[in-house]
Amino acid sequence: MRTVIDPELAEERLGWIFPRTAFDTTLSGPIAAWAVASLIYMDAVAPADEDPPAWARPTTILWQQQNVLDGRTEQADREEWRTAALRGRKAYEDLLVDWELEISPRYRENSRETLRDEVFKEWLSLNVMRQRPGLSTTSNLPRWALEGHFADLFDPTLEGDELTEAIGRWTDDYLDAGARLRAHRGRESASSEYAVTVSLPDGQQRTLEHGQSSEILKGVIEEWAPRKLVDPVVLTISEPGDKVYVGDQRTLAVLGVQIDVASLLPDAVLVELGTKPAEFWIVEAVYSDGPIHERRKAELLEWAAEQRINPDSCRFLTAFSSRNASPAKRRLKDIAAGTFVWYLDEPGLELELSLIEDGSEKVIPLRPSAP
Structure with a gap:
């Protein structure tokens, strides 16, 4: 599994990947950052040409908690959390009780429409997200995962020149011409405007x-x-x-x-x-x-x-x-x-x-x- 990341780090990097002067702010806002951190935590990350170890529902992400991200980072804990969360809310809450953690999710379940319709669907068009094939629109099975090449940008050890170059390469490789231009111009603008x-x-x-x-x-x-x-x-x-x-x-x-x-x-x-x-x-x-x-x-x-x-x-x-x-x-x-x-x-x-x-x-x- 990839290293667990803090949502604050995810939000900062999303702001550079999708500058707010060039893209809808929802794509790099707090709920989007929470989704990145949560999907990486549960390993809903799809390698090239392979299915991910797990698919996620929007509610799975919304149930995630900061005390879990901070304190239960061993692979066994993450797999146990994922299994419980994908079974349903009761199984997830029972696990938190077993772990002696307060049940305090960051977002309410009524935020799932924002996550699904405003973040995930736009990310899907930008090659950030992968949707599970073969499911009907009415299916309640989990269907979302991050693309591995996008999740690579959130490696905490990636810093400085390496991070800047990695974001630039990803932009050139995975965004279409219009989005590439917006991203590059947005980053240039942000560098000068917010220095x-x-x-x-x-x-x-x-x-x-x-x-x-x-x-x-x-x-x-x-x-x-x-x-x-x-x-x-x-x-x-x-x-x-x-x-x-x-x-x-x-x-x-x-x-x-x-x-x-x-x-x-x-x-x-x-x-x-x-x-x-x-x-x-x-x-x-x-x-x-x-x-x-x-x-x-x-x-x-x-x-x-x-x-x-x-x-x-x-x-x-x-x-x-x-x-x-x-x-x-x-x-x-x-x-x-x-x-x-x-x-x-x-x-x-x-x-x-x-x-x-x-x-x-x-x-x-x-x-x-x-x-």
């Missing part, structure tokens, strides 16, 4: 690609850094595609740092010049995934050493949009010790996962005796 402008500490401005990750980075630079750091300088900003901003070369030379843009960069690196020695803040902005866990911390320390940055001077910050965001709730347990966490919607607060000093090693002075 995120960031004011750097030295007064310069940089333009980042549209997206929630860029909004989080903007918050780190404009909100977190002035609160946390005395004299901050932005050394690098890395974003999807081949766009890498490298800061003032004179500052880099003074610090003895060499930034290799060909290597894997963190989302941003800031340096605090208000301390001696300078501290290097390595930042990851997390919209879908990619927090600084222990393995990522070790990789970043190795990267820092290659850039001539003393690992002892490195500090780490994982930034989320909100503590209520699914990635934040899902990934907080994985955050590396000795690092910090910050939320865009609570700019004056941060979390620090610090190690507790062993109290057994402390020397407690004796009280002076009473006179």
Whole structure:
């Protein structure tokens, strides 16, 4: 089975595949994103020239819940959920009771017409969806599945240049001439219209690609850094595609740092010049995934050493949009010790996962005796 994805990631990618300036917004809206995440969860994804492991009904998708997507992601769980949901509502609810999960579907069943008539049928014409052959229009058997080539675009490991190129290839291979033109023009328009402008500490401005990750980075630079750091300088900003901003070369030379843009960069690196020695803040902005866990911390320390940055001077910050965001709730347990966490919607607060000093090693002075 493919990796389970969050509906927020699905909605962001749908917005790039079917830009809202060029296509009906229903095709990339929340219910469409929910459908993508739900169909991938139950593996209603059709490989080329083969039937999918399962077909889905609109109601199957509408019964899906966030607590299932977040907490029951093992293949056995997903197969059990699929079997129950395809048997019917009672079997599905009985399973949730067995799993000790609250029954709280995201959408009501009366949304099935919107999903079927406005999303699925349009997706069918755009080579996104496959309909089970040989069924009459009155049949109540499940009949819908995503095309495998479309589901490939939602692989969470597909990022940056690879994601941009994959979306472009899919557009050229599977959309007709008119839809291709609308998609390409819509993406170009979205890139310029919704670009995120960031004011750097030295007064310069940089333009980042549209997206929630860029909004989080903007918050780190404009909100977190002035609160946390005395004299901050932005050394690098890395974003999807081949766009890498490298800061003032004179500052880099003074610090003895060499930034290799060909290597894997963190989302941003800031340096605090208000301390001696300078501290290097390595930042990851997390919209879908990619927090600084222990393995990522070790990789970043190795990267820092290659850039001539003393690992002892490195500090780490994982930034989320909100503590209520699914990635934040899902990934907080994985955050590396000795690092910090910050939320865009609570700019004056941060979390620090610090190690507790062993109290057994402390020397407690004796009280002076009473006179």
